Amino acid sequence: MPTVTEQTHAPEALDLPEREPEYVEFIRKKSDDFAGWYNDVVRKAELADYTPVRGCMVIRPYGYALWENIQAALDRMIKDTGHSNMYFPLLIPESLLLKEAEHVEGFAPEVAWVTHGGSEKLAERLAIRPTSETIIGTLYKKWIRSHRDLPVLINQWANVMRWEMRTRLFLRTAEFLWQEGHTFHATRDEAAEEVAKMLECYRVLAEEWLAIPVVKGKKTEEEKFPGADYTVSIEAVMSDGKALQSGTSHHLGQNFTRAYDINYTDRENTRQFPFSTSWGLSTRIIGALIMCHGDDAGLIMPPRVAPIQVVIVPIYRGDEQKVTVMRAVAEVRDALKPVARVHVDERDEKPGYKYNDWELRGVPLRIELGPRDVEAGHAVVVDRLDREKHQVPLDGIADRIEVMLTEFQARLFGRALRTRESFSVEVSTREELLAAFAEGRNSFAHGPWCGDSACELDIKEATRGVTIRVVTEEEPTGACAACGKPATALAYWARAY
């Protein structure tokens, strides 16, 4: 300890820890206020913002670049599994929407209507699509004639609108972007195969691209899509312990094809109704990414979809150093281009400002390059997950960065998996199930279930909102954890977004 006469700093500085803060807080703390933290991250990382339009957000360039990367990955999978993209109208005549009873009932409360064209009142009002089964079915009625026309495998990337009571950026907005796949098949089994195949695509997207571990399973009667025979989904656990449905795939049976009179002639020359499916994944998945991976410093982007994977922050003083440093920066940038999405931050700001800024935006790797580094022939690479600083030789830096990005992706997934495990609890009695959610606690509970809707609603009531996210094929052991009746499935209970 320095004596008083040796002090070179303000006296109070001596009482503070030696260590510099690792980051500065510009956003609310995740542990204090999860919802506030989420909002701050979305807006300050410039993913999205509110607009003058009720419940509708603007997706800003950084957020849209992320969505485009997600889209590109999923679009590839959709095409590789034999589907073609097309585009249907935004507006759906009311009469079309009304044909499938359950479907209407499910969506009616949240449909927005167009009632006028110019100054003229329309004879029939038009719904702004909340989903497109009805318009697509109506058109395919014209095009499906023979068993030779099947299967129909199509997808569209579109916006849809649902007049939600309460909205949250990305998680629930009145207008959102998604893809909706729609297929028609000759047999129930073939449609079932399709439903499973597309859910698997969603799992791959979530786990392998977004580093979000998910549970695949079937929705209960309470939670399934209006008009579906059954719905399957991928469920992810956020870092606050709440679950988020992140992609769904529906077996529509013949419900829609009967309602819309879509039929074909089979080999035996008899009239048949095809079986249809639909499946969708929306910009909501970005909300999952944020809540799954983010920390107190902001976002953490999975490298495979990160708009910027590596950011280079040049450090220099004066023009002479600038020339030397920028030459090295250009070399590193060019070396990295073939292996990574790289960005050089040339803004006229101090390095510390840039560090915080890029951490908030979740860029996986940051390269700091200053005169000392150029001199020594290395770069300082800082990892967004643990903020460890690594000295990496400039010679062969691209190979090293490529490996680091791959490792980052795997570590991020591992971390998310551990988070989910920390909320996971196996329950076999009602007491255990209720305890898992006591006093507003969040858990991801799994245990045997009887399959009864009344039982599910009873738990929802008793816990103020806990629902069965999915049930899986796994063989249940023991009696229903909720009510003690014989179990028919293994269920996952959680509070959900």
Add this chain to the structure above:
RNA sequence: CGGGGCGUAGCGCAGCUCGGUAGCGCGCGUCGUUCGGGACGACGAGGUCCCGGGUUCAAAUCCCGGCGCCCCGACCA
């Protein structure tokens, strides 16, 4: 749809109780000094105080009526 909160500079807010020149912080612009974890100084630009009525010599402030947004519940990808 129930409950709560808020509309004042780009953003965050104070001022309103008790009417009298519209403020603070951040950000923004110019210049200078700075630059290895959000620097500092000087000067400067920026306002239908959500809208409409009313009271008053005078309204951001008081009264009446709208509108909008956010948060918490019920419903939902």
